[in-house]
Amino acid sequence: MLIFIGMGLWDEKDISVKGFEYAKKADEVYIEFYTSRMMGTDLERIENLIGRRITVLERSDLEENSKKLIEKAISGDIAVLVPGDPMIATTHSVINLEARLRGVKVKIIHNASIFTAICGLTGLHNYRFGKSVSISYPHGNTVSKSPLNVIQENWSINAHTLLFLDLHPEPMSINEAIEILLQADEENILNGCYSVGVARAGSSNPVIRCDRLENLKKIDFGKPLHILIILSKKIHFTEYDCLKEFAGSPEELRYFVI
């Protein structure tokens, strides 16, 4: 059996009691920090909590060499610890599919994801988020337009956009992400739009700030991981109240309340 165990958002104690028990009993335990990171802990602390030696998987172990992992799971119980909730990353769902096509049972032990955690941190309503999208580091001089397209699509249905920031080679900061967005924005569609930056979700010192995109760019959010939200053109009054209290949003945001 292949057991994907979500590790949650921040440190080793975000694992569920069920995940902990499965990791303890498994024949072999692996972990990957490729699809996301656990900034509040490290391998040693995770090994100490579980009481097991844990092998770190590289990108290639999850992609072109994923067969090896699947083959081990034919005869034994293989636990793979992953940051956040497993299967948000398509990398995991491809392994899930391959394993099941080979007749290997796959178990998923779910955990917290930034995707829902941001609602608690910002007060934004979950049901008002549209499609999410990633911001990648530019390849040479080419900056992807795809985040801008998704933001516009979401605006057309009055929805917020969650932007995941690139992790490779190093976790991208909110400031870098805004720089990349503005660089791609030749038609100036982002001019004056409101945004929310969230740093270190799940930790005891998250930073949450709401402002116009150009102002947010100047704020120091501190250590990673960071994520960015572009607000829809209309917000709910309880979203306004929460953003004011939780994210220090400017007074003029009230003109955007439905």
Add this chain to the structure above:
Amino acid sequence: MLIFIGMGLWDEKDISVKGFEYAKKADEVYIEFYTSRMMGTDLERIENLIGRRITVLERSDLEENSKKLIEKAISGDIAVLVPGDPMIATTHSVINLEARLRGVKVKIIHNASIFTAICGLTGLHNYRFGKSVSISYPHGNTVSKSPLNVIQENWSINAHTLLFLDLHPEPMSINEAIEILLQADEENILNGCYSVGVARAGSSNPVIRCDRLENLKKIDFGKPLHILIILSKKIHFTEYDCLKEFAGSPEELRYFVI
């Protein structure tokens, strides 16, 4: 301090190690089953795991009488256990805001939510979901058009729709939800659309089925909780591969692959 502790999706062991520790140390421990349910456990099993007496909160304790809870949290550490990830329900974010306006520190211990768990169960890509919406039981002869409007908005940007099913007075089944949707659909916009039903996410026996909406209506998904997804008009080829393997989708779904 007011500590919202997510309980995850299914049973008492879905609580995180951190949530468990906070619940153990708190001055008082409460739980609510109003915004969602834990179908794989009961109060007694949760009390046994935590090793504490736990008081069940009613709807009114979370809404008109939420001040009482906040007042207790001025002088002591009050833990409130909630199914899923806290703050997905606006009920919680209102208490969060009220507490902070009263100067009470609020801590959120995140956990798994159906919102991201469905990606692992169905193979659908998280970033291809649009806005979500709830289906309520009809009030008299009035059936809300709002789910249909959201489905159409999401279709306009090629996104899937996650539909949360009403819990009161009893958890709604996928079959009832489809019946209500079709009743509201006077213009027949749902005709021939594809959908995915998921029952008992987080349990060891989830049922996941993908078919045309009218066919899904005839399937017995068994015990609650149920949720329903309306697919976008185009799906990614890996979504197709996963739906075929995980949800027994019909061959003809391949015509919808991008």
